[in-house]
Amino acid sequence: MEVQSVVHDRLYRNVETKNIDEFQSIFKTYYPQVVRQLMRYCKEQSTAEDLAQTVFIQLFDIDWNDIENIPAWLTKSAKFAALNYIRNEKRYREREKKEMERTKTVCESSEEQVMHKEEQKLVQKALDRLNERERKLLMLKYSGYQYKEIAEELQLEQASVGKMIARSKRKFQKLFETMRGESE
Template identity: 30%
Template sequence: MALPNNNEIIFALNAGNAPVFQEIYDHYSPAIFRNIFRLLPHQQEAEDLLQTVFVQLWENRSRLTGNQSVAGWLFTTSFYMTMGRIRKMARLQLRQLEENMLDMAETDETEHNTEIYLHKVRLLDKAINLLPARKKQAFELCKMEGKSYKEAAAVLNVSEDTVREYVKSAMSILRRYALQADISMYMLLAWIMC
């Protein structure tokens, strides 16, 4: 059965017509679900978001006007809600990761924590070994051995400003590598290098 035209749908929704709302749900929910699931490939999360989108449509039906496309409203709302959920999940994962790093620092290291820590240190060591030679030397002298820029400059026979630039560039390269390799390594890098 074909849906009524957009103006008729809006009029029916404004009037609280539940059968028309059900028709809209039946017609659009498969496509909306596919779009959500492409961005957020978790069955339950996608189903929950789909229901939330249609609840929002029902709750905001009186605000719809004739110049709005119901289909456009559904697809736009579902996109923004999905992106919001993804950002929320990413923030939660990052917060969990930060808490885990703090727990590792505050508690006695268990065998499991030691393995995780050593894995991240190995990744960091691999990244450091990929640095250009002079940047690697400057980084190791300043960040690993705790030498000042002045002391490192004397060892490398360059100016302090050059050492500062080498270290800054090395940190930038390591951060990029860490973000690509393992987000938790990025947190370790921030924790070790502060």
């Protein structure tokens, strides 16, 4: 309510000190020219009209009787209004692009996390379906143990460890792929 009052007071103060008929004449004479000039910059009729209104509001707010060449002032003001608009639009698009990229990255990483967790669950389920010896063979192998250490740990012949790991790995892969197919 307070802001409206300030704007209202300012408008009426300007109206009292200015010749409204003269301003309307300036507006009617130069508005189409200003809009055409702005169209060269912004390419949209509605945007050009909005910017033209801004230019004429600026003209109304100052003492236009002190301006020697009103058409030149309007041309210069329209150019600055258009350049400010273009600069602001560019910044807005850059912010939007960065936000979209950030959102995309967050979504992708969230999606990747969900997929990774689901895959971990499938790995655990597939391991649980292996017998204890097959599970231990794979766990020791992928924990970095050498065949000799695996043979000692599980009390197996070292020569058979490689074949047993290969069989366990094939069985695990088959279980995992079957479970993955069921979950999709």
